[in-house]
Amino acid sequence: MNNPQISEETETLRFGQALNRALGDAMRADDRVFLMGEDIALAGGPFGVTRKLLDEFGQRRVRDYPIAEASMVNLAVGAALGGYKPVVEIMFMDFCTLAMDALVNQAAKAHFMFGEQGPVPLVLRTPHGGGLNAGPQHSQCLEAWFAHIPGLIVVCPSNAADAYGLLRAAIDNPNPVVFVENKRLYSAKSEFPANPQPIEIGKARTARSGSDLTIVTYGNTVHLAEQVAKQRADQNIDIEIIDLRSLQPWDETAVLTSLSKTHRLIVLHEATEAFGIGAEIAARMADIGFDELDAPIIRVGAPFMPVPYSVALEAEFGPNAEQLNTAIDRLLL
Amino acid sequence: MPTLKRSAPTRLLLGLYRTMLRIRRVEERLSALFADGTIPGFIHLSIGQESVPAAITHHLTNSDTVAITHRGHGQALAKGINLDAFLAEMMGRASGICQGRGGSMHIADSSVGMLGANGIVAGGIPIAVGSALAHQLDGQGNIAVPYFGDGAIAEGVFHESLNIASLWNLPCLFVCENNGWGEFSKTDDQFSGSLKKLAATYDMDYQFIDALDVAKLSNLAGRMIKAVRKTSRPAILECKVTRHHGHYEGDPQKYRPEEELNQLGGQDPVSHAYDKLITAGIPVSELTELDRQIQAEIDASVAQAMAADHPQFDQAAAGVYA
Ligand SMILES: Cc1ncc(C[n+]2csc(CCOP(=O)(O)OP(=O)(O)O)c2C)c(N)n1
Ligand SMILES: [Mg+2]
Numbered sequence: 001m002n003n004p005q006i007s008e009e010t011e012t013l014r015f016g017q018a019l020n021r022a023l024g025d026a027m028r029a030d031d032r033v034f035l036m037g038e039d040i041a042l043a044g045g046p047f048g049v050t051r052k053l054l055d056e057f058g059q060r061r062v063r064d065y066p067i068a069e070a071s072m073v074n075l076a077v078g079a080a081l082g083g084y085k086p087v088v089e090i091m092f093m094d095f096c097t098l099a100m101d102a103l104v105n106q107a108a109k110a111h112f113m114f115g116e117q118g119p120v121p122l123v124l125r126t127p128h129g130g131g132l133n134a135g136p137q138h139s140q141c142l143e144a145w146f147a148h149i150p151g152l153i154v155v156c157p158s159n160a161a162d163a164y165g166l167l168r169a170a171i172d173n174p175n176p177v178v179f180v181e182n183k184r185l186y187s188a189k190s191e192f193p194a195n196p197q198p199i200e201i202g203k204a205r206t207a208r209s210g211s212d213l214t215i216v217t218y219g220n221t222v223h224l225a226e227q228v229a230k231q232r233a234d235q236n237i238d239i240e241i242i243d244l245r246s247l248q249p250w251d252e253t254a255v256l257t258s259l260s261k262t263h264r265l266i267v268l269h270e271a272t273e274a275f276g277i278g279a280e281i282a283a284r285m286a287d288i289g290f291d292e293l294d295a296p297i298i299r300v301g302a303p304f305m306p307v308p309y310s311v312a313l314e315a316e317f318g319p320n321a322e323q324l325n326t327a328i329d330r331l332l333l
Numbered sequence: 334m335p336t337l338k339r340s341a342p343t344r345l346l347l348g349l350y351r352t353m354l355r356i357r358r359v360e361e362r363l364s365a366l367f368a369d370g371t372i373p374g375f376i377h378l379s380i381g382q383e384s385v386p387a388a389i390t391h392h393l394t395n396s397d398t399v400a401i402t403h404r405g406h407g408q409a410l411a412k413g414i415n416l417d418a419f420l421a422e423m424m425g426r427a428s429g430i431c432q433g434r435g436g437s438m439h440i441a442d443s444s445v446g447m448l449g450a451n452g453i454v455a456g457g458i459p460i461a462v463g464s465a466l467a468h469q470l471d472g473q474g475n476i477a478v479p480y481f482g483d484g485a486i487a488e489g490v491f492h493e494s495l496n497i498a499s500l501w502n503l504p505c506l507f508v509c510e511n512n513g514w515g516e517f518s519k520t521d522d523q524f525s526g527s528l529k530k531l532a533a534t535y536d537m538d539y540q541f542i543d544a545l546d547v548a549k550l551s552n553l554a555g556r557m558i559k560a561v562r563k564t565s566r567p568a569i570l571e572c573k574v575t576r577h578h579g580h581y582e583g584d585p586q587k588y589r590p591e592e593e594l595n596q597l598g599g600q601d602p603v604s605h606a607y608d609k610l611i612t613a614g615i616p617v618s619e620l621t622e623l624d625r626q627i628q629a630e631i632d633a634s635v636a637q638a639m640a641a642d643h644p645q646f647d648q649a650a651a652g653v654y655a
Contacts, residue, residue: 043517043588066487066523067454067515095453098488133373133425135436137452305653309436310425311373312643 013192015185018160019049019125021196022167023087027057030085033171034061036072037089037125046091047127047186069095073102073124077176080122081110085171093128093180094140107176108151119174123167127183128156129220129270130307133314139307141271146178147248147280154248155201156180158222159190162245165199172198180247182220182270204251206258210240213331214258216281217268218244221319225268228324237332247277255281256289263294264331268324273301298327342548343613349547350606350620352387355627356407357603359416362631363406363423363437367582371639372423376437379407381577384544384602385510386411388551389478392558398446398464399478400457403438404510404576405450408480413445416634426641432652433644448477454515455481455488458507462494465503469565476504476561484515486524492531498567499535505567506558510544512576517588528571538568547602548609575600 013021027033034057035041035050041064044051054062065072069090076086090096096103107120130139147154153175157163163181170177207222208229215225222243229239240258244250259265265285267278278299285297300319308314339347360380366372379386382404390411393399401408409419414430422429422440429435430442441449448464451457461479468475485491486509498505509528513520532539540557544550550572557568577597579586586594598604607620 039517046516064518064522067484068487068489070489098453132375133436135374135438135452136434137438303650305650306434308434308644308649309374309431309439310429310433310644312425313433313646313649316646 010191010193012189013160015160015163015181015188015190016047016049018164018192019167019181020051020053022164022171023050023053024056026087026168026171027053027061030171032083033085033087034063035087035089036063036065036076038065038067038091040064040089045089047183049125049186050089069098070102073099074106076122076124077102077106077110077120080107080120080176081118085121087123087125087171090124090126092138093126093142094137096124096126096142099124103146103152103176103178104149108149111175112151120176121174123170123177123179125167125179125181127181127186129182129184130314130317131184133309133311135309136306141269141302143178143180143247144271144276147277151176152248153177153201153246154180155246156182156219157245158185158207158219158243159188160192161190161196162199162205162243164192164196166201166245168198169201173201177201180219184220199245202246202249202251204254205243205245206254207241207243208239210238210262212238212262213264213266213328214240214242214255214262215266215268215324216242216244216255216258218247218277219270221268221270224319224321224324228321228328232325232328237328239328250281252284252288255285256292259285259289260292263292265293265297266300266324266327266331267297268300268319270319271301272304273299274304276301295331298330300324300327340613343610343615345551346548346606346610346613347615349384349387349391349551350603350610351623351627352391352411353383353547353603353606354624356383356387356410358624358627358631359410360406362635364578364582366423366635372437373425374436375581375583376423377404377581378578379404381597381601382510382512382544382574383407384547384550385508385572385574386480388544388547388554389508389558391551392555393446393478394475395444395446396473396475397478398448398461398468398475399480400448400461400464401440401450401480402457402482402485403450403452403454404482405440405480406437409440409442409447409450412442412447414440414442414447416630417637418442420634420638421641424638424641425643426638427644428638428641432649434649434652455485455491457481458485459490459494462498462503462505465498465505465567466501468504469502474562476506476558478506478508480508480510482515483509483511483513483520484523486528495531495535495537495567499537502565503567504561504565506561507567507569509569509571510574511571512574514576514580516580528569532569535567537566539571540568541571542573544572544574545600545602545605547606577601
């Protein structure tokens with residue numbers, strides 16, 4: 001049976017398939033685009049994102065890399081300086097630590113430091129996030145680190161259409177882009193347009209309109225916010241949700257516009273709350289949005305501890321609906 | 334008493350067989366507990382590779398240290414981790430060796446000289462070299478053993494570790510469990526050099542052995558460990574092993590040639606040792622009884638782990654800093 005809500009122009013697609021399509025389309029559109037990563041070619045990627053791309057584009061453009069993240073990302077920098085557009089995959093965001101020099105000291109700085117002699121158009125794709133009891137070294141959300149580095153762009157989509165559009169835009173962008181994918185989203189299906197286009201980096205999306213309170217979030221917690229907003233609608237609490245999509249740069253105007261409408265703000269993310277994306281947004285809004293605020297800005301994020309392994313501990317680790325509801329109650333009751 | 338008539342090599346083999354069989358039976362149980370959801374996350378089994386930790390740890394004391402890998406259950410059990418605390422950790426319980434915070438990829442028991450398992454490929458190698466530095470400073474003749482897979486050889490820290498271990502004469506035995514695969518990729522597609530040549534570059538002893546025969550492996554490991562202790566020169570031992578299960582439990586292994594999967598039976602150090610023991614005159618009944626004892630121990634350990642409390646969140650949160 002057809003879902004009446006889905007128009008003829010749209011289909012549904014899994015998040016991971018949307019990324020796969022974006023990579024394929026980008027490679028067809030520009031033969032300077034090539035891929036490197038661990039187990040991405042023959043095996044099609046640990047989460048299947050690069051499936052079948054080797055068949056179409058061959059080993060020249062779809063490259064299995066040895067387990068050597070530091071050189072992999074530095075090679076991408078060098079290839080980008082050489083006029084190519086590498087898209088590299090780091091299997092888990094936790095392993096970005098091994099490639100920090102390449103990203104922070106090399107990729108982020110080259111354009112500025114060498115007096116704008118040439119851009120570094122590379123994309124680093126990597127999955128973040130917990131909830132799989134994968135333990136402290138396979139569950140982290142480290143995006144705030146990269147958002148802190150001048151010269152890097154950071155994006156984090158929440159659905160298939162955005163995953164496609166943002167990845168196309170990231171590959172087209174002349175700067176190094178850290179492209180963050182929540183692992184729990186890979187198999188999630190959502191609407192997908194028949195003729196998908198790149199989505200401008202730096203532009204947020206209103207995931208839900210509301211008048212009582214704004215939740216600013218990104219990635220998988222957009223769905224947590226939507227779920228809670230739906231429940232609270234029964235109590236006549238009307239929540240607006242801003243899906244940031246881009247974290248660096250982030251859409252200050254969209255957040256301020258929403259705050260001017262609802263006068264209450266929660267920033268929600270799976271990453272550690274302390275010194276995080278939410279801290280930046282809260283600080284900015286407390287400054288430029290001060291006159292609009294009817295209540296303190298609340299952050300809801302992970303506690304200040306490594307992501308624990310056990311089911312019992314990770315369940316409480318959050319962020320979860322209970323913690324978000326507590327924050328909503330604080331603002332409205 | 335028939336046991337008195339047993340030769341020293343047979344007694345040795347029996348001990349090694351016991352260590353290997355215990356690892357095998359524990360991992361078979363882990364496989365089942367993972368399949369039924371009792372163990373969450375993901376686990377990497379070392380079934381087929383048991384001879385390496387059995388042989389290595391035979392020559393180590395609790396003061397010698399090991400850094401183990403993501404495929405490290407056997408390495409941990411051979412080093413002497415408490416089985417109750419090990420299994421409770423796998424189930425994420427408060428009585429787990431790491432209080433349920435680490436799980437399979439992060440088991441550690443410092444009381445038996447375990448520096449900890451690692452979810453970061455090659456992550457343990459330089460840490461073990463640092464432990465070797467501590468041993469050198471202590472001057473007690475202890476050594477450090479970093480275990481690593483063939484996939485880890487591509488990581489830069491491995492090469493940096495070889496250099497510093499050689500430069501500073503650190504008592505370190507680098508033990509490679511080469512199973513021919515790094516996840517879903519063949520070793521040959523990932524590493525263009527050879528450990529032998531690397532060892533020569535850094536002026537270290539290097540030995541290669543097929544780990545199918547645990548007794549031979551133990552002899553070689555014993556000689557090398559003795560030399561490392563005595564000379565404080567690092568060395569590399571490369572062991573050819575066979576990974577019987579997938580990279581992780583649940584891995585459909587589509588990338589693996591059918592004929593390789595069909596030949597696993599012939600590449601089993603546990604059944605190889607069993608056959609040799611039978612040939613040496615050990616009665617089947619004795620080996621069956623040994624197996625029964627091991628299974629009984631595991632049954633009891635699993636039962637206590639299943640009954641154990643879950644960890645408290647506040648307690649975990651209070652444990653971030655020392
Ligand atoms: C730094 C880092 N990169 C990638 C991974 C993902 N990963 C886990 S195990 C593995 C393969 C390791 O191969 P090998 O060292 O041969 O060990 P084996 O699994 O064969 O025992 C990879 C790539 C990781 N855990 N850490
Ligand atoms: Mg291997």
